[in-house]
Amino acid sequence: MENNVIEQVFGKDVFNDEVMQAKLPKDVYKSWKKTLESGADLDIEIANVVAHAMKEWALEHGATHYTHWFQPMTGVTAEKHDSFLSPASESKPVLEFSGKELIKGEPDASSFPSGGLRATFEARGYTAWDCTSPAFLQEDAAGVTLCIPTAFCSYTGEALDKKTPLLRSMEAISKQAVRIVKLFGMDDVKKVSCSVGPEQEYFLVDRDKYLQRKDLIFTGRTLFGASAPKGQELDDHYFGAIKERIASFMKDLNIELWKLGILSKTQHNEVAPAQHEMAPIFTTANISTDHNQLVMEIMKKVAKRHNLECLLHEKPFAGVNGSGKHNNWSIVTDTGVNLLDPGKKPHENKIFLLFLASIIKAVDENAELLRLSASNPGNDHRLGANEAPPAIISIFLGEQLEDVVEQIVRGDVSSSIQGSKLDTGVHVLPVLKKDATDRNRTSPFAFTGNKFEFRMLGSSMSIAGANFVLNTIVADTLQQFADELEKADDFNKAVKEVIKKNITEHQRVIFNGDGYSDEWVAEAEKRGLPNVKSMVEAVPYLVTDKTVELFERQNVLSKAELESRAEINYENYSKTINIEAKTMIDMAGKQFIPAVISYVTSLADSVNTVTAACAAADVSVQTELLTKCSSLLAKAQKALANLEKVTAEAAEKEEGQEQALFFKNTVFVAMEELRAPIDELEMIVDQDFWPVPSYGDLLFEV
Ligand code: ADP
Ligand code: MG
Numbered sequence: 001m002e003n004n005v006i007e008q009v010f011g012k013d014v015f016n017d018e019v020m021q022a023k024l025p026k027d028v029y030k031s032w033k034k035t036l037e038s039g040a041d042l043d044i045e046i047a048n049v050v051a052h053a054m055k056e057w058a059l060e061h062g063a064t065h066y067t068h069w070f071q072p073m074t075g076v077t078a079e080k081h082d083s084f085l086s087p088a089s090e091s092k093p094v095l096e097f098s099g100k101e102l103i104k105g106e107p108d109a110s111s112f113p114s115g116g117l118r119a120t121f122e123a124r125g126y127t128a129w130d131c132t133s134p135a136f137l138q139e140d141a142a143g144v145t146l147c148i149p150t151a152f153c154s155y156t157g158e159a160l161d162k163k164t165p166l167l168r169s170m171e172a173i174s175k176q177a178v179r180i181v182k183l184f185g186m187d188d189v190k191k192v193s194c195s196v197g198p199e200q201e202y203f204l205v206d207r208d209k210y211l212q213r214k215d216l217i218f219t220g221r222t223l224f225g226a227s228a229p230k231g232q233e234l235d236d237h238y239f240g241a242i243k244e245r246i247a248s249f250m251k252d253l254n255i256e257l258w259k260l261g262i263l264s265k266t267q268h269n270e271v272a273p274a275q276h277e278m279a280p281i282f283t284t285a286n287i288s289t290d291h292n293q294l295v296m297e298i299m300k301k302v303a304k305r306h307n308l309e310c311l312l313h314e315k316p317f318a319g320v321n322g323s324g325k326h327n328n329w330s331i332v333t334d335t336g337v338n339l340l341d342p343g344k345k346p347h348e349n350k351i352f353l354l355f356l357a358s359i360i361k362a363v364d365e366n367a368e369l370l371r372l373s374a375s376n377p378g379n380d381h382r383l384g385a386n387e388a389p390p391a392i393i394s395i396f397l398g399e400q401l402e403d404v405v406e407q408i409v410r411g412d413v414s415s416s417i418q419g420s421k422l423d424t425g426v427h428v429l430p431v432l433k434k435d436a437t438d439r440n441r442t443s444p445f446a447f448t449g450n451k452f453e454f455r456m457l458g459s460s461m462s463i464a465g466a467n468f469v470l471n472t473i474v475a476d477t478l479q480q481f482a483d484e485l486e487k488a489d490d491f492n493k494a495v496k497e498v499i500k501k502n503i504t505e506h507q508r509v510i511f512n513g514d515g516y517s518d519e520w521v522a523e524a525e526k527r528g529l530p531n532v533k534s535m536v537e538a539v540p541y542l543v544t545d546k547t548v549e550l551f552e553r554q555n556v557l558s559k560a561e562l563e564s565r566a567e568i569n570y571e572n573y574s575k576t577i578n579i580e581a582k583t584m585i586d587m588a589g590k591q592f593i594p595a596v597i598s599y600v601t602s603l604a605d606s607v608n609t610v611t612a613a614c615a616a617a618d619v620s621v622q623t624e625l626l627t628k629c630s631s632l633l634a635k636a637q638k639a640l641a642n643l644e645k646v647t648a649e650a651a652e653k654e655e656g657q658e659q660a661l662f663f664k665n666t667v668f669v670a671m672e673e674l675r676a677p678i679d680e681l682e683m684i685v686d687q688d689f690w691p692v693p694s695y696g697d698l699l700f701e702v
Contacts, residue, residue: 011261013061013137015054015146023053035131037334039171039191042131047099054135055084055097058146061137066097066146068105068127071162072112073568075376075462077293078152080107081145102148103129113571115564117158124155130163133287136260149290158561162464165556166286169471170194172554176478177331177339177355183485184351191334194471195451197282198292199266201323201459202299203274203311204246206702209693210309214591218583219576220313220460221378224592224675226682227319228696232272240269245702246276249306253278256298262291272320273699282328282451285471289464292325296460308702314378314458317695322382323459327466330451331355331474341450347404347416350495357502358481359452360395362473363445364509366550367393367530368541370445371456373469375535375569377576379458389444389455392524392531394511396443402512409504442515472556477502479553536573536660542566570660574650577663577671581647584671588640591691592678596633599689600626629684632677639674646670 011018021029028049035042058066067079086096105127112125127150135148152161159165170193177192210216215223232238242250250267257264263281270277278299280291296312303310315322331339339355346352363370370393374383382388397405400417407413440446444456457466481498488494508527513520524531532538541547543559543566551557557565603626607619646666653659682690 005255006258009255010258013259014261015057015135016261017134019057020050020053023057024049037191042103042129044099044103047103047129049099051097051099051102054102054146055095058097058137058144059084059095061144063137063144063146065143066101066148068107068129068150069147070107070127070150070152071289071293071462071464072152072160073115073162073565074113075162075460077297078107078112079145079147080105081142105150107152112152112160113568114154114160115567115571117154117160117560117564125152125160126155127152130167130286132167132284133290134261158564159557162462163286163289165468165561166289166464166471168556169468169475169554170285172475172556173331173471173478176475176482177333179482179486180354180478181333181337181339181351183482183491186333186335186337189333189335189337192331192339193334194285194467195282195330195332195338196285196288196463196467197280197328197451198288198457198463199277199279199326199328200292200295200299201270201275201277201325203272203316203323204249204276204303204308204702205274205311205698207304207307207309209698209701213692213698214587215580215583216309216311216316219580220311221316221580222318222695222698223580223584223671224587224678224682224692225318225695226679228694228699230273230696230700232320235271237269237273237275238271242267242269242276243702245306245308249302249308250276250278252305253299253302256302257295260291260294260298262294264295270321270323272317272322274702275321275323282330285329285467289462289467292463312460314376314460315381317699319695320699322378322388324379324382324388324455325457325459325461325463327454327457327463327470328448328451329454329467329470338450340447340452342401342416344418345416346401347407347413350492350499353404353408353499353503354481354495355478356401357499357506358477359474360506360509361502362470362477363393363395364506365477366469366473366547367509368532368538369469369473369547370454370466371530371532372535372538372541372569373466374454374456374458374461375538376458376461377535377573378460379456380534382458383456389442390515390521390524390531391533392515392521392529393444393456393509394515394520394524394529395452395509396440396446396512396515397510398440398447398512401447402510405503405507405510408500409507411500440512440515443511444515468556472551472554475554476550534664535569536657536664539566539569539657539660542569567656570656573660574655574663577667578647578650581643581650581667581671584674585640585644585647587692588636588643588674588678592681593633593636593640595689595691596629596636596681596685599685600629600633602686602689603629625684629681632681635677636674636681639670639677643667643670643674 028046032046065081065083067081069077069079072078084095084097086094107125130149130151133149135146138145138147151164151167153159153164174192178189181189254264264278265281266279268277299310342352343349371391383391403417446453454466484498485494543562548559548562551562603622607622610617610619650662650667653662
């Protein structure tokens with residue numbers, strides 16, 4: 001019998017544990033595993049043998065090149081390809097790949113953002129093998145390449161990428177969580193890791209139409225566009241039947257992902273027309289981060305095969321939902337215990353409650369940092385805009401845990417609400433057991449059974465940032481708890497006290513109501529919760545004394561590294577808005593204004609021709625349109641001139657915070673002022689004159 005396609009392709013292009021076991025000498029495999037499990041330094045002898053096996057496997061699969069695959073601060077992945085050809089070879093090719101080449105690479109790093117950490121003349125940057133994430137093969141027109149996941153740092157060891165702080169944060173949280181679980185007698189636990197399952201939203205549009213819009217090409221979002229007559233109001237797209245063209249894209253996508261060992265599990269249509277979602281099964285945070293980068297790249301690649309374009313921007317279309325990424329996160333021991341699993345009786349589960357308290361405290365104390373970790377210029381369109389969680393960080397616990405929390409605060413803990421039966425009233429349907437808690441889709445940070453779901457992330461972002469912040473802030477509260485508990489005389493009493501004290505002190509961050517409502521904004525303000533409205537306003541929190549101390553204490557980022565990241569954030573914001581502004585200037589000046597002039601001229605011609613033919617004819621429609629279009633045209637021209645002026649002014653500002661603020665407060669506003677009259681014109685100008693596909697064409701004709 002023919003095997004199922006998943007069985008045939010799964011992990012085919014990955015140098016995974018199974019392949020290593022088969023290819024490596026037994027003793028090498030064993031010491032390799034030990035290194036991996038203990039997190040100890042890698043022996044070069046072992047690396048040499050692994051490199052050899054990796055090369056042999058890659059060659060068998062047709063690879064000609066290898067690359068250190070890394071994740072610089074641009075947010076996309078980078079690679080520099082070297083062939084396996086050895087320099088020693090003269091007549092006959094010798095294909096070589098040593099342990100040294102496996103563990104260390106040196107791409108010229110001068111053109112990657114470093115936020116001042118490295119002057120361009122000090123170009124050295126190193127990539128170091130992340131041996132915890134398996135190597136894989138990628139095939140494109142250039143052939144097959146062996147990709148080695150790596151971290152990227154400067155000559156002096158500073159992190160220049162998204163991966164390094166993530167790996168450091170995983171060590172930090174492991175160290176502190178192990179201290180805690182040991183206190184509870186779980187002596188066999190040596191390591192604790194964070195599991196992450198990111199749900200990825202995206203749009204698919206027809207590629208021919210996409211190529212007719214410079215805004216989509218240059219910025220990933222539409223900078224102009226009147227709403228289509230239909231939007232998402234009928235809720236008929238959400239979980240709706242998947243169109244055939246999309247289904248065949250999804251089928252291809254799954255196969256490509258499965259080949260790379262990516263556990264693509266769920267797929268469905270999302271809220272907005274042309275919007276979809278893919279969710280993988282969760283895995284360790286760094287692997288999940290690598291996988292999510294691959295998911296985004298492969299979505300784009302596979303889409304093109306179907307003459308589609310995959311839009312990962314957070315807000316490709318105004319007026320319909322944008323795309324986010326839900327980061328499902330939990331803490332699991334190497335013995336397989338999920339420390340965020342409340343069990344049947346959460347009120348009695350001390351270890352769970354202690355971890356819960358540490359998370360509540362960490363989130364409350366570092367809300368601004370979490371908010372920043374979910375910020376990029378695109379996500380500014382979503383957070384707080386009634387489709388994504390508000391910019392206010394709060395925690396949803398659900399009925400059952402909220403009740404336990406109330407009991408803890410009151411000081412008499414005695415019970416946990418249990419899930420009841422769900423009776424549909426139809427006899428042929430089974431009676432289902434209800435979860436103890438319903439879902440709340442409006443919360444930015446929600447407990448969902450045995451994990452937290454951080455829902456603020458933008459669809460195009462690397463998930464590394466959110467996870468290293470989460471790991472680091474929780475590591476820090478766990479450290480404080482461990483310090484206190486290790487010296488307690490009466491451990492049980494001390495645990496109860498730590499839980500009660502911290503939950504009581506940080507209860508204000510818990511909110512189970514509707515996060516989209518105006519009442520919540522007012523209520524949050526009363527509770528003293530921060531409401532940081534934009535990315536640019538969130539950046540300063542990266543370099544406060546409090547943050548620097550916290551990140552240095554946990555050895556995740558140094559002051560210099562944090563400062564560089566703040567600079568990169570400002571730079572990224574300014575550059576993004578600058579490109580958007582310039583694209584608008586280009587489209588308005590070269591496409592929309594000329595199109596409207598042609599239309600207005602045709603109206604004027606019509607008035608002249610009609611009245612010449614019949615002096616008594618009624619040309620009021622043409623005249624009315626002519627007047628209206630001309631007035632909007634003048635408005636657009638004025639707004640265009642203003643946008644040109646302020647964009648030029650922005651270039652003169654001092655780089656960093658000042659420039660970013662100017663882009664946000666002045667240039668962005670001028671962009672909106674240009675968009676308004678043009679969108680209005682789109683509604684009245686004859687569609688034959690309109691130079692780009694409309695929202696209706698893009699969203700409904702896939
Ligand atoms: P929903 O859309 O209702 O949130 P999905 O099934 O789309 O649910 O997504 C749930 C995500 O959470 C999946 O990626 C899943 O792998 C992940 N997940 C489930 N359990 C855990 C866990 N313990 N730790 C981390 N992620 C998890
Ligand atoms: Mg979800």
